[in-house]
Amino acid sequence: MPQSKSPQLRSDPLPELLFARDIRRLRQFAPAADGAGWLHPVQRALIHRRGWLRMLAPRAAGGAELPLPYAVRLEEAIARADGSMGWVVTLCAGAGWFAGFLPPALARELIGTRRVCFAGSGAPTGHADVEGDGFRITGRWDYASGAPMGTHFTLNAILRQDGEVLRDAAGNPRIRAFLVPAALVAPEPTWRSVGLRATASHSYRIEGAWVAGEYGFEIGAATATAAGPLYRFPFYPLAYFTLSANLAGMAAHFIELARDAVARRRDPASGAMLAELPAVRRRFARAERDIAEARTRFYRLLDEAWALVAEGGALDEAATAGVKSASLELVQACRGAVDELYPYCGLHAASELSDINRVWRDFHTATQHTLLLPLAD
Structure with missing residues (x-):
């Protein structure tokens, strides 16, 4: 990360977490981004140049693994400069945090993707059918902020086997999280909100795409594959x-x-x-x-x-x-x-x-x- 200051923990306003020229750029291009319905190229370039989407990804995988108090203050400062930018950075960096629950080799591969961006949705509005050593995923998910630059999409899906929903000990459907390469995803331009227009929080669909089992993961301290406190x-x-x-x-x-x-x-x-x-x-x-x-x-x-x-x-x-x-x-x-x-x-x-x-x-x-x-x- 380019910020030169150490992660000090305090609760006063923190504009110094951003370079003054970055704030000017974010605000200068915000009106055009709002009108276009997607972040301006200058804004997107800044996101990647500053490494903001890797801020919560494991250091061992090529991320910054910032202490959470510092990351939250940085996200507030970005949102104060421009709300759509703050929202995209927060949601996509938050999805990058999921790399701490993937097999380490896969996490390194994905976080190392050029201009990596994990977009996605948390609602379990699709199914993942067990097939061999992987899953075949079908469904439609809404509100994937940053969708146009997503290199991978996260999602939750209800597990099935032989057409039957798998259930836990309490009888509830079993739900698993997945990270799917963008090549297997079909975005749908559905975002027509009155605000946060530049987040392009579109829907996306997956039609029977097969992914290896290692692309599925569970979130929790016991299932973390990265050792830092961020993943506990x-x-x-x-x-x-x-x-x-x-x-x-x-x-x-x-x-x-x-x-x-x-x-x-x-x-x-x-x-x-x-x-x-x-x-x-x-x-x-x-x-x-x-x-x-x-x-x-x-x-x-x-x-x-x-x-x-x-x-x-x-x-x-x-x-x-x-x-x-x-x-x-x-x-x-x-x-x-x-x-x-x-x-x-x-x-x-x-x-x-x-x-x-x-x-x-x-x-x-x-x-x-x-x-x-x-x-x-």
Whole structure:
């Protein structure tokens, strides 16, 4: 990885994790990417030049194997520069983490692929039929962020043998994860979302492709083939941390743009600058305070959870629940801040050609991820 600074663990804003010129490039080409429905070539080149998609892959396989607290902060910084970029990097780097559960020789081969990118979906919407020493896979999966540059696609499939669904001891269908070369995959251009347009999170289909058994894997500390603590860290806490950090980055970008938008507006009743009205100033202060408080707790739990796993411990049920709670509280604080400030930004913020509108659309699309449903009262 090109970042020269050591992975310091702290919870203040971290724009220094990105080179200033990288932030400029990401933001310069974001409008064109949004209009085209896919990341700009300059953005894609930057992803590969910085090695971001290898950040969670095992070092022994050619990855960076960054400590999770550093990787999450980096993902937040990328999302703050541009939401679609942050989302693609986070989802595809997260899929790269799966290399830590593959046979080491295969992991080295795949991570060594030129411009490697693992795209994919987690829903078990296909079948894998046992055939010889491998599986024949058929199905259709949705929401593969980064699909146009995927060199491999991850998926979950229900196992079958001789046409019968295989079941576990509790009678539930057995599900296995697979990593399939892109040559066996047929992408379908289905992504028509209001936001995160440049993620090109398309669907994909596989029609009876056979893969060797080594391309299937299970995620868990007991099944990891890479030795580092990153691969003993549980999947769901890792997912909550990485996804929620993206929302924090997008919300910070929105507030930055909202300040600029409000600074140009006047109160229609008094003629005073809107940004100088005490009620408006209080709303900005409250929005930033609420996010800062939730973010501090979020990163404290992340750092504590990582330290525990790095020292050989494991997250128990209570710790896992705490991670989920802190992550969703951060997302909710970000939702509240964005929704409260948006009405003050004027019609400029309603134009899909404006930066603030794009960030608003990206943010609200990202909040619809199935793991980010608000906590029930």
